[in-house]
Amino acid sequence: MIIASSIMLSCEEFLEVDVPDNRIISSTVFNDQESAESAVQGLYNELSTAYFAAGGPNSVSVLTGLSADNLITTVTSQNLREFEENELTVQNPNNYEVWSSAYNLIYQTNSVLEGLANASSINQQEIDRMRGEALFLRSFVYFYLVNLYGEVPLVLTTDYRQNSTLSSEEVQVLYNQIVNDLEEAKELLASMPQNKLRATSLTVNAFLARVYLYLENYQAAEIVSTDVISNSAVTLEANLDDVFLINSSEAIWQISPESTGTGALHTREGNFFILDGPPNSLNPVGLSSDFLEIYTNQDNRLQQWIASFNDDTGTYFYPFKYKVKYATTGEITEYTMVLRLAEQYLIRAEARANQGNSSGALTDLDVIRERAQIPSIMNTNPNLPVPAILDSIAVERRRELFTEWGHRWMDLKRTDQANEVLVPIKSLWESTDILYPIAEEELMKNPNLEQNPGY
Incomplete structure (x- = not known):
């Protein structure tokens, strides 16, 4: 069933797990x-360990990067190649792991x-806070499901029998649930x-701004993003190398x-x-030439967020936003960025x-451009028409947000640009x-x- 993998343990087995392990054991506890x-x-x-979110070969950051035009496979991997060539089979295990x-x-x-x-014995204020965190996380997951698969089942209970035969809901119904949560x-x-x-009202606002943008509720998206931008708890990092550190002011x-x-x-x-060596089965992807061409030489992101290996x-x-490849001793210096x-x-x-x-x-767009040390559009072309401004924003989103949680793929989808962009560079692409x-x-x-159609 949809959630079969999540309920393999019996209630007794759940109860055997110690509380300090931070695993869900049962609502009865x-x-x-x-x-x-x-x-x-x-x-x-x-x-942090769920395949779709864990940042590895089954993650949305990697798989959608291959499906779009940012990443390529650099070693033979049939499962990943199916994403890169947009020739997914229904048996693809990476795709299955995303869903499950x-x-x-x-x-x-x-x-x-x-x-x-x-939980009648817990303070209501604490119950409300924890409920808010759970609702946020559920909406976060559904956002990715609806953008990757379209219509999917809306599972709102732990009733196994009910959930196992649910039909898919329309996209608007799913988005309504996401917004309500x-x-x-x-x-x-x-x-x-x-x-x-942890999720806070700032976290929720940041994600809600994205959801409203996807729903083309531009007024709401502007209002909510303004609330986030004006919050004194976050400021843009001046140095691009500091963006993904644990103490990033941008996080x-x-x-x-x-x-x-x-x-x-x-x-x-x-x-x-x-x-740190040639591509291999553990490091099987790299950046595409098409992606590299969108940067100008003076763009600091090209210098600080992209690196290369030569032999x-x-x-x-390869992406070099994170600088630490492997560490088991010392201090943690980097956290995975989800929202910034x-x-x-x-x-x-x-x-x-x-x-x-x-x-x-243009003022907002130039904030991002100027940090990267590329010219301000307001100074060079302040009368740019709206369609050209939107094109510039799309390019800037690609430059800024690559390999972060599937932005490029979902941008192409939501703006109906996938066919126009991918047909010329992907011979097997179908709408x-x-x-x-x-x-x-x-x-x-x-x-x-x-x-889904086409499969």
């Missing part, structure tokens, strides 16, 4: 705040929400102080390597992308442009490739699921 807090922390820990790990986390958030609803979470987390490793939400429980002190992204087989360019302030400027720029506020859009297939295994388990 939410008799005190400690056990509830442990379960909520378990959601964050689960996110996402629904596993949704099941766990529902388990926490049900446990909190029955975020709006409620925003209220519930209003008094929680900023914590870059809104990050994930610590400690959450994985592996003892690693490096990010999964750094470990996966950085090359007698060639030159391989730069995106908010780009969200507001796009929202303003779509409302006819060209000067406001139906914009949605991933539902894994064959899921279709066999749930007869009410329908395959």
